[in-house]
Amino acid sequence: MILTGDYHTHTVYSHGKGTIRQNVEAALKKGLKEIAITDHGPGHLVFKTKRESFFKMREEVDSLNQEYKDIRILLGVEANIVDYSGNIDVDQEILDIMDILLVGYHYGTRMKKWIDLYRMYAMNLFSFKKIRQLNSDAIIGAIKKYNVDIITHLGDRMRVDIKKIAEVAKEHGTMLEINASPNHGQLNFRNLNIAKDTGVKFVINSDAHSPERVGEVSRAMEVVKMARLNRKLIYNVEQNCEWKEDWEE
Ligand SMILES: [Zn+2]
Ligand SMILES: [Zn+2]
Incomplete structure (x- = not known):
């Protein structure tokens, strides 16, 4: 399957190693048609990412879009719950200048209330049924x-109710990511199978923190193959191929 875009990449604006331009050039080399720059909230x-940086990034992305005609660059953010x-x-002011919104649930986020800090850092460590529901509700x-x-x-x-989340995501047109970064656990084979039965759409992303890793999704592809995921369910792979991959149902 051919990847058409990478919608989750980090730059020096948060803790990535490359600049926006370097990520774009790496994406072009991989033959991608779209790339999203999605530093952390x-x-x-x-x-x-500092709040003020997003305005600077907007200008940078706009000017790079003028310069590079063979690729569309999207400005996004990986917001924290x-x-x-x-x-x-x-x-809202930042959301208004974004082309794409990613949301992640991360350890290390400043939770707003003490009770939520307790939930995130204490309850998540134990096998409490309650936290599964709280994480899913979030x-x-x-x-x-x-x-x-x-x-x-x-x-x-984090423990989550994959089926419940996938159903709501499908209803709202939100995609679930199959993340290729070695730093993340991800939608594993079992969860992917549960989610795909809801008809929700998936997107395969590198979550690159350096330009060399932009468009590098082999780790995600292993899960895609294992789950025999049909390409029609994946947003960012070439759809108009005559052949069918041998694992596709
Ligand atoms: Zn993340
Ligand atoms: Zn990320």
């Missing part, structure tokens, strides 16, 4: 409140 304790009703760390809350394009690395280090 400002609410993370360590990996954060900051409470269990699904609020995120990006305000993600579902975000999907309902915002125009979320992609939920990143769902199920990474």
Whole structure:
């Protein structure tokens, strides 16, 4: 399958190694038609983008779009969920200048209330049934409140109800990410199988933190193959191929 776009890449604006231009050039080399620059929201304790930087990034992306005609560059953000009703760390003024919104649930986020800090850092460590429901409600809350394009690395280090989230995501046109970064657990084979039965759409992303990794999704492809995922369910692979991959159902 041929990847058409990579919608999750980081740059020096948060904790990536490359500049926006370097990520774009790497994407061009891989033959991608689209790339999204999606640094972290400002609410993370360590990996954060300064709020003012987003305006600068907007200008940079606009000017690079003028310069590079063979690729479309999108400005996005990987926003953090900051409470269990699904609020995120990006305000409306920033959302207004974004082309794409990714939402992730990350350890290390400054949760707004003490009770939520306890839930995130204590309850998640134990096998409490309750936290599975709280985590799921947080993600579902975000999907309902915002125009979320992609939920990143769902199920990474957090217990969640995949089926429930996938159903709501499908209803709202939100895609679930199959994340190729070695730093993340991801939609594993079992969860992918549960999610695909809901008809939700998936997107395969590198989550690159350096230009060399832009468009590098082999780790995600292993899961795609194992789950025999049909390409029609994947947003960013070439659809008009005459052949069918041998694993596709
Ligand atoms: Zn993330
Ligand atoms: Zn990321």
